[in-house]
Amino acid sequence: MADKLNDGAVTEPSSTVITKTGAWRSQRPVVDNEKCIKCYICIDLCPEGAISALPEKKGVQVDYDYCKGCGICASECPQKAYKMVPEEK
Amino acid sequence: MKMPRKTVMEGSMAVAEAVKLCRPQVISAYPITPQTHIVEDLSQMVADGELKSEFVNVESEFAAASVVLGASATGARAYTATTSQGLFLMYEVLWNMAGSRYPINLTCANRAVSAPINIWNDQQDSVSIRDAGWIQLYCEDAQETHDFQPIAFKVAENPKVRLPIMTMMDGYVLTHTYEPVEIMDQELVDSYLPPYKPVVRLDTAHPVTLGAFAQPNTYHEIRYMLNRALMGSKSVIASAFKEFNETFGRDYSPFMEEYRAEDADVLVLSLGSVCGTIKDAVDELRNEGQKVGLVKLTMHRPLPKAELRKALDRASVVAVVEKDISLGQEGIVATDVKSAFAGHDGPAVLSYVAGLGGRDVPVRDVRRVFSEAAAWKGKKAPDDPFWLALNTGIIPEVR
Numbered sequence: 133m134a135d136k137l138n139d140g141a142v143t144e145p146s147s148t149v150i151t152k153t154g155a156w157r158s159q160r161p162v163v164d165n166e167k168c169i170k171c172y173i174c175i176d177l178c179p180e181g182a183i184s185a186l187p188e189k190k191g192v193q194v195d196y197d198y199c200k201g202c203g204i205c206a207s208e209c210p211q212k213a214y215k216m217v218p219e220e221k
Numbered sequence: 222m223k224m225p226r227k228t229v230m231e232g233s234m235a236v237a238e239a240v241k242l243c244r245p246q247v248i249s250a251y252p253i254t255p256q257t258h259i260v261e262d263l264s265q266m267v268a269d270g271e272l273k274s275e276f277v278n279v280e281s282e283f284a285a286a287s288v289v290l291g292a293s294a295t296g297a298r299a300y301t302a303t304t305s306q307g308l309f310l311m312y313e314v315l316w317n318m319a320g321s322r323y324p325i326n327l328t329c330a331n332r333a334v335s336a337p338i339n340i341w342n343d344q345q346d347s348v349s350i351r352d353a354g355w356i357q358l359y360c361e362d363a364q365e366t367h368d369f370q371p372i373a374f375k376v377a378e379n380p381k382v383r384l385p386i387m388t389m390m391d392g393y394v395l396t397h398t399y400e401p402v403e404i405m406d407q408e409l410v411d412s413y414l415p416p417y418k419p420v421v422r423l424d425t426a427h428p429v430t431l432g433a434f435a436q437p438n439t440y441h442e443i444r445y446m447l448n449r450a451l452m453g454s455k456s457v458i459a460s461a462f463k464e465f466n467e468t469f470g471r472d473y474s475p476f477m478e479e480y481r482a483e484d485a486d487v488l489v490l491s492l493g494s495v496c497g498t499i500k501d502a503v504d505e506l507r508n509e510g511q512k513v514g515l516v517k518l519t520m521h522r523p524l525p526k527a528e529l530r531k532a533l534d535r536a537s538v539v540a541v542v543e544k545d546i547s548l549g550q551e552g553i554v555a556t557d558v559k560s561a562f563a564g565h566d567g568p569a570v571l572s573y574v575a576g577l578g579g580r581d582v583p584v585r586d587v588r589r590v591f592s593e594a595a596a597w598k599g600k601k602a603p604d605d606p607f608w609l610a611l612n613t614g615i616i617p618e619v620r
Contacts, residue, residue: 139383139450140322140431141443142421147430 153180157201159216165191167213174205174214225470226404232363232395233258235402236302236328239370241272242410245300245326247292249277249285253307254340255392256330260302282307286314293323294431296422298374301325304392305332305346312350318385319354320447321432324377324417325385326370327355331493331544332392333578341579342392343544344493348521348553354447356386356454357522359492361478363400366390368471371405371414375461378417382454391494393579405469413468451523458520476525478517479532481507485514487594488536488568490558492518492543495575495582499542502587513591521554526561533558534567540594542573542587542609551606559602569597572606586610 144150163174168191175183175192182199183192194205206214230238236259240248248267250260266272275292279285282303289299303311308329318325329347333339347357356376360366369388377386390396421429435443455476462475480496481503482488489499496517506513516532516539533539541555550556555572562570571594576582586609593607 137439137442137446138421139446140320140421141433141435141439143430143433145428145430147433151434151436 152197153200154195154197157196157199157219159201159203159218160196161194161199161201161203161205161214162217163192163194163205164213164215167211168192169211171210173208173210177204177208179204225406227401228404229399230363230402231258231397231399232366232390233330233397234262235363235367235400236370236390237262237266238402238404239367240300240326240328241266242405242407243300243326243371243374243414244272244298244411244416245274245374246297247275247277247289247299248301249279249288249292249299250301250303251279251282251285251307253282253304255332255342255396256302256304256307256328258396259328259330263300282310283314286311286318289325290314290318290321290323293318293325294321294423296417296419296424298378298417299323299325300327302328302330304330305334305340308346308350309334312353315350315353315355315385317432320443322383322447322450323385324374324383326373326377327385327387328366328370329387329389330392330396331389339578340392342394343577343579344389344391345545345577347387347389348543348545350387351522351553354384354451355522356382356384356451356458356520357389358386358520359389359518360391360395361494361496361517363395363398363402365473366395367402367405368465368469368473371410372458372461372465374417375414375464376454376458378419379454379457379461380418380420382450382457383420384450384454389493394494409468413465455523455525473519476518476520476528477532478519480515480517482514482516482532482536484512484535486512486537486598487591488514488516488533488539489587489590489594490516490518490533490539490541490554492521492554495542495544498582498584499587502584502591505584506588506591511591518554521557524557524561529558529561530565530567534562534565536568537598538571538594539568540571540573540590542575542582542590544574544576546574546577546606551604555606569600569602571597571602573609574606575609580610582609
């Protein structure tokens with residue numbers, strides 16, 4: 133973010149990358165990759181695009197900079213590999 | 222100087238002709254009575270090749286507004302027109318246009334709002350949008366609806382302003398009535414209104430984020446900047462009118478027109494075409510020796526508070542006659558006029574709700590306003606509005 137604001141809230145490109153929304157989360161999904169069967173349903177359904185596949189089919193990882201903690205991954209995982217854990221400050 | 226072309230034409234055509242002269246690059250609108258003729262005329266001009274513009278047909282007013290918003294974001298000069306329910310369907314986009322600072326020109330053909338459904342004229346639609354961050358100008362006659370188009374684009378596109386602007390014309394009274402109109406010369410319009418040069422626009426060579434998310438640490442300030450720009454647009458509007466008068470030989474005063482108001486004891490303040498009727502009433506009463514006058518408010522937003530005080534403070538009573546109401550309160554413009562005098566000595570300000578849903582406001586009713594208002598000299602104005610020419614005979618008792 134520049135020192136001074138622009139009219140109409142115009143900002144540099146990729147503002148959705150720059151603006152980290154992970155702090156909005158009240159609970160975080162924690163995945164157990166031992167249970168993961170690599171169906172990647174969670175990747176497809178994550179509304180933030182915050183879940184990605186690990187290399188060599190080792191499972192998935194959550195990007196906590198952008199995950200808002202909605203819990204769709206945990207709800208949809210056929211293996212119940214996700215646990216929603218309350219964020220503590 | 223070339224002789225100006227004067228012809229008799231429908232108010233809607235006067236707007237369309239003026240918009241054509243302003244060379245908009247994108248027009249998008251959805252037909253709705255009584256605005257339809259404006260965009261029908263424009264689409265005909267585009268189809269006939271008289272106007273080189275992208276005319277985008279859409280499925281709703283929400284889409285029309287979104288198209289012109291997007292067009293404006295790319296740096297195009299963009300125009301739309303609507304009314305009543307159509308304007309309300311645009312509501313969310315109207316706020317986005319102002320908040321994102323897009324200099325869009327919208328003509329609102331004033332019409333009553335539902336329910337009950339009614340296609341005739343009042344000004345509830347546009348007055349209800351006053352808080353969205355738009356500049357709002359009201360026209361009295363077809364000539365004004367024609368002339369205000371280049372003024373609108375010029376003000377909106379000024380780099381110091383960069384705000385959308387709405388010009389109002391009363392449905393049917395102006396949109397469907399034929400009047401003599403002096404058509405502007407294309408060369409003069411081109412010199413008055415050069416091509417739009419956007420400060421920022423969607424451009425892959427110079428990428429930016431438009432419509433960005435603002436967190437609590439910046440939103441408050443960005444809204445402050447929006448309000449500062451709207452307040453600051455007053456001086457740009459004044460210069461745009463002055464330059465228009467010099468270029469086209471007109472005599473507009475920005476913000477408001479004072480009609481026989483200089484020594485008036487009782488004033489009516491109003492907006493739009495009804496001002497023509499009020500001027501007739503003022504002339505009659507002046508001939509009878511009464512010190513009465515009219516202040517025609519051209520600009521409702523930004524509200525010209527200091528100028529209102531200057532125009533009204535010599536009178537004992539000001540009756541604000543308007544075709545709208547803030548339900549549960551009073552006439553919206555009346556509240557605004559009162560706010561201009563808050564903390565100042567001033568006249569008693571009366572709120573008159575008049576002419577809703579196309580009810581005619583004839584000279585005899587305006588005369589009644591002046592005589593009733595005179596009785597309030599030196600008194601405190603009542604809390605509740607007066608309803609002009611209310612037919613109490615058809616209203617049942619409270620049950």
